Amino acid sequence: MIQTVHDLGPAEAPQGRVTITQLSAALGLSKSTVSRALNGYPDISESTRLRVRRGAETMGYRPLSHAQAIRTGRVRALGLVVQIDDHDSQRPFLADFLAGISVAASAEGWTLTVATADSEARTVRTMAQLVEDRKADGFILPRTLSDDARVALLRAHDVPFVMFGRTAKPEGCAWFDILGEDAMRDAVVHLSRLGHHRIAFVNGGGRYNYSRLRLAGYRAGLAAAGLIEDPVLIRSEALRTEDGARETRALLALDAPPTAVVFAVDHAALGLYRVCADLGLRVGRDLSVISYDGVPDGAYADPPLSSFKVDTRAAGQRLAEMLIARIRGTSPEELRETAPAVFADRGSAGPPRLDSGALAQRLARETT
């Protein structure tokens, strides 16, 4: 007897779940046949395979992932360990990132296991724990570091993973990344076309792999614009607003200050706004800025921050899809993708009202 499924769609028939035993009985087949039919074994005829699939469909059979896991060792769950000690831009994107992962995962009937850790060591330990307890079949690694302990662990234990971000040592690594270097290059070129000649660069954290790339992009932009690199215009380690303010002050204290600044991180770029407010400079006229990330706060600044937006949600989605493919056996070399950041020109970059010399004079007046 097949229990009819009433109430909400595929919700719950009273004493609900249909098991493989029930399904096989209803079909007049053995459960081994049903199992192999559903899992694509070659020794099942096409006709019965179809019959089984249809029967499973109509009876609403869905195998319990933990019941299969006991034999297969796989639970159909993606793992994500969020490291929360770094006060960088991860937070505002977290919800979108999760959303992207979640839709891709649930589209395939997978789920997402999340844990947090407050240090790199603990992150690795947590991941090891999750793997050992079979709580996740693979991991999405956000914020790839240049030398990443997580990669070492997962490689050693042969656990599938995909990185959000590229790495210097790509062996066995799958990744999805945004082309931050192209964004930085385009930012410099854009500012150059607006008439800027002294364009500074404020990078993010050096331990992150992206900072290496973005610096290269900045340099490529200078080259494309025919500008020569001035080391004093390159700063780094600016992740938070305070950091960005600090670096901005340092840049404006130069004998020949920049008239435009390219930031690798939006939150740091917002520090420039504060310094400008203090010094009576108008962003986008006295000092131009272009940044990267596309955080919502940037849109609320005055003038709104021109920034290269990253579609974090889409990234999460793609990463989840790629990780599932990876777990199912696709080789890491086939799973490497990049996407461009999209420039949102909002008014924080304009033609220089003052050149570097005039700006320096104005700043000198201000500070005395």
Add this chain to the structure above:
Amino acid sequence: MIQTVHDLGPAEAPQGRVTITQLSAALGLSKSTVSRALNGYPDISESTRLRVRRGAETMGYRPLSHAQAIRTGRVRALGLVVQIDDHDSQRPFLADFLAGISVAASAEGWTLTVATADSEARTVRTMAQLVEDRKADGFILPRTLSDDARVALLRAHDVPFVMFGRTAKPEGCAWFDILGEDAMRDAVVHLSRLGHHRIAFVNGGGRYNYSRLRLAGYRAGLAAAGLIEDPVLIRSEALRTEDGARETRALLALDAPPTAVVFAVDHAALGLYRVCADLGLRVGRDLSVISYDGVPDGAYADPPLSSFKVDTRAAGQRLAEMLIARIRGTSPEELRETAPAVFADRGSAGPPRLDSGALAQRLARETT
């Protein structure tokens, strides 16, 4: 033969996990005895129970949760469905919230399954799915609504849950909540002591249960301060910065504008800053403001926003502990806790430099 665990602590011995069969063999007991010993069955002598526990400890035995789940139906996982259609203050707290849940869960050997949904209907559907697939044994419900469809579903299916926030119909509900009403009351009293007589209130979204409570707290504050309520000073539906700006403008357009505003939501309160910047008003002097949430952005405002801070991480931690207790059988009535918000006085509330009349005149000058 017991395999020795080398490398990193409880990591992985090659061909690792010790099973209950191995453990029972090593102890010279049957696996049923071992199982019952570890699960606290009464028909196991205290001495063997101890022996088993010690053996499990030294051999590093940890039962696979999905192997137990196949019989018990429980996977030792907490569920959290994050709804991302509402653009309210949920985001900045998400990481902290997850961190709190994560530590409490992993302390008990539980994990966290996260999903997202972009509408209430989909949230409910997602939760039903997770329950049916046994991906979570219970749920943490963030952002309790006055009339919450999630509660209805879970109650109907007899699935354990705890709410972050109270509810009007408490039957069968467990919760943890911050006393936002006390915060609002204290805010009004504080402003009154500073010399304010016209104190406005800008509430959050009416569908959330907390808004009812915070309004009541505002009123209690007026009563405690000996002020009479003026309906024109009460606004609502302000969650985002734009909303807060809109409501601030409406308040300042009154014939007798408030000299201080209490906000139920920090991000909305930041809208007041923007309006003041536009109008040339100095926050904390020409117009005072106290808010609620304690978002990081508030500390970066000028002057920093005085706000009642919510320890979201602690809340997540406690909620996870309570949910585990709930799943283990504690009655919901025993699982109801509240905690106060902590006032961070940062300078956005001061003695009024102008009274309501003078402020109105100044605003009139400004707008002409």
Add this chain to the structure above:
DNA sequence: CCAATTGCCGAAACCGGTTTCGGAACCGAG
């Protein structure tokens, strides 16, 4: 036409646990 494959499926073992059931050993009481 017979032997050897091949295609297709069922029976049964298995995965790592939990839970039911029955029985041996021990106990105090009659």
Add this chain to the structure above:
DNA sequence: CTCGGTTCCGAAACCGGTTTCGGCAATTGG
């Protein structure tokens, strides 16, 4: 000394799947 009741443990069934193995029927090759 026997008997009924505890105390405590092992054997075996079970949970819902997967996978191995073997066998029957149909097909192919010689």
